[in-house]
Amino acid sequence: MSRTFLSEPGPTPDVTALYESDVADNGYVMNLSRVWGHHPSAQDALSAQLLAMTELAGLSFRDRGILVSATASTYGDSYCSLAWGNRLARASDGGTAAGVLTGDDGGLDDERERALAAWARKVARDPNSTTASDVAALRAVGYDDPQVLAITTYVALRMAFSTVNAALGARPDDELRTDGDPAVAAAVTWGRA
Template sequence: MSRLNAPSPDDVPDGAKGILDNVGAQFGFVPNMFATLASNPAVLDVVMTLQGTLSRVLDAKTRHTIALAVSQANGCDYCLAMHTHVSSGLPGMSSDDIDLARAGSSIDPKRAAVARFAQQVVESRGQVSDADLAAVRGAGYTDPQILAIVTVAVQVLLTNFINNVNQTDNDIPTASSVGTRG
């Protein structure tokens, strides 16, 4: 059971109503995470603005590969379910690729490097090694793109932390267990 209170639909603060309407239109319903965030319109706005801005820095498959790798590393069941659900609707993102992303890899070698790097960012708390940077650069990523990868990983950390603190009730299909890389 979620540990933080979400406002009832009638009690959603004015500053959050429009945002929730947009979320509902996008998903066909308002996921519990967003309903909970609506209790603080400023926080909801920060999360939505950050997600919207970051949707322009890397392609969707790369962003969701990062989200799956980071959410697995953080043990965020809600975010794993959400990103698995969204990723499964992306063209060219198979269930095998989703499972690999969660394990810090990918069918695509370039996205595999991103998944490994994102997990290293999380596991090392940003103290990645020169070899980690060389690997992601070797996969073809530029320094501006590496900044985008780190920023997307941190945005995912934000929602992971919110959902882990809340123990958000899962209102989307749950993600199956996948082992993390060793």
């Protein structure tokens, strides 16, 4: 079975660096890197923007796990649901991560985390349906307007990343299911197999 709809990128120094980074971080080359290997600087630019929004919003690793898991599951992206669901499981536990993936935020620590998950789902589901009271819910847990913009941009950029991967047929890496948290693997029933 093909890993993506694209051919394998040509062996350039940028592709080699991308693949070597994957192997160092994960022990294997990720299927999404076989997509982005056709233009590594595009992934670098997107990653730089995500980092800038992370810093502006003051997001922790766990916050990002909540945002991406809630976004990807609502959006129907199995790849990022598995990848970030497993990361959230490591930052919390499998039940909490599986809950966020399936829309149950009872395992989250506080109202701030629940507000992040709710906002991510609203943006991913239908950004035209958000209201001023939805933004007020983020303010009520301590986020100011520049942070709300950064959080929203972060969610939108994650959706863009997921869209590219899904549209170009990047299948979730087998390791995300076999080596990840069993509760996460069981929860993710959508997207590409």
